[in-house]
Amino acid sequence: MPDSEFLEKHQLYRKFDFQFSKPLLEKIEKVNINMHCSKCQNMRTFNMTNNYSTFLDGNLTYRIQFKSQPLYSGYNLIPKEGLVTWLTYKCASCNTFTRHFFIEMNSNDNFIRKVGQLPPWDIQPDKELQSILGDYIGYYKNGLICESQGYGIGAYAYYRRIIEEIIDSLLEQIGSLIEQGENIQYMEALERTKQTNITQEKIKLVYDLLPPILNPEEFNPLKTLHQVLSEGVHGRSDDACLKDAEVLRETTLFLVKAVLRSIKEKKEFTDKMRKLLERQRQNKSNQRE
Ligand SMILES: [Zn+2]
Structure with missing residues (x-):
């Protein structure tokens, strides 16, 4: 091949x-x-x-x-x-x-x-994905089944539904990754996202404010999602939607995993620093005694 x-x-x-x-x-x-x-x-x-x-x-x-x-x-x-x-x-x-x-x-x-x-496409997600997608794992599996049979319109709709359900909490979590003091612009945009119910409008408000850690090598996952969601399914063939369904699935998983990983790393780093500073303080007060 x-x-x-x-x-x-x-x-x-x-x-x-x-x-x-x-x-x-x-x-x-x-x-x-x-x-x-x-x-x-x-x-x-x-x-x-x-x-x-x-x-x-x-x-x-x-x-x-x-x-x-x-x-x-x-x-x-x-x-x-x-x-x-x-x-x-x-x-x-x-x-x-x-x-x-x-x-x-x-x-x-x-x-x-x-x-x-x-063997056919495996629709059994691994444990990490199950815990990440939680309640939305059913939509994800249905999306994979549709994809495996070439039903692009169906697959697109399932993945779109997942993004619509998680977008608010995802954007909040992204905000927590931007250092305080540098996040004013993002937080203002985040407030404005609450005034619309349209997912791609929410995304458009923040996609240029993404922290570098989620924006690797010129690939902006939020911009990609915005572009693919704006295309929609109206008047498009299963074949055309299949490609977009794949992009939706891969970009969403990339973003969700990257956000969770960064939050975990940030917490581990903060915990480590806190312990280090605590030890330093302890040493200093011991010396004084
Ligand atoms: Zn083998």
Whole structure:
């Protein structure tokens, strides 16, 4: 496959632009991917272990794969109307756990897309995410289910709902990360966010005042959320919404995790400093005695 991220992250039926230099299967590169292995219980590198084998092509001819050698290895031209090819990936560590992908290739309209994947998308969030999302974990899972089936409009709506529910407390928490004395402008903007119920308007009021710790390398997560939320779903296709749903999901998780981590680090630092100063004071008063 030309792109590991396409295999790792793309949802089913979401088209991925792909220029076929020549419509030949053997001209398509094989890449390694990095995904979770159920046997190793960790993220692992997976290698593609078969050749691009077609079991169903544009002429509805069945091709049988036998011991990873395609029975018909001579015919590798991708027909105009496209074909479905089967990719097997094995974990490079345990050499046991296998993932399968079924990819439609269309050299006429220059796209590829997943039409099947085993094991399917995992919608079971890890423990950290469960505790972070709390009551909203149901929306999150529903969003993932929609994404896995290519229902972009549905996924977008679920993730949007999570942001709408958490935005007020999220913006409050961000405020607590700005040093006192430097946060006047933010606090004023925060007050104004309470006068509107529209999430993207709230975000717009504060996105330029984000502390540097949440604004890494020119990537402003609040600005990204504002942009994607302003797009909305009206008149847009499932396909167009899928991409935005993914951005909403990843940006929200990035922001929520970064805020919680920063609050925790700030508290640990303050506690440490408090203890240090306390010890110094103790030493000084001991010396005086
Ligand atoms: Zn493994």
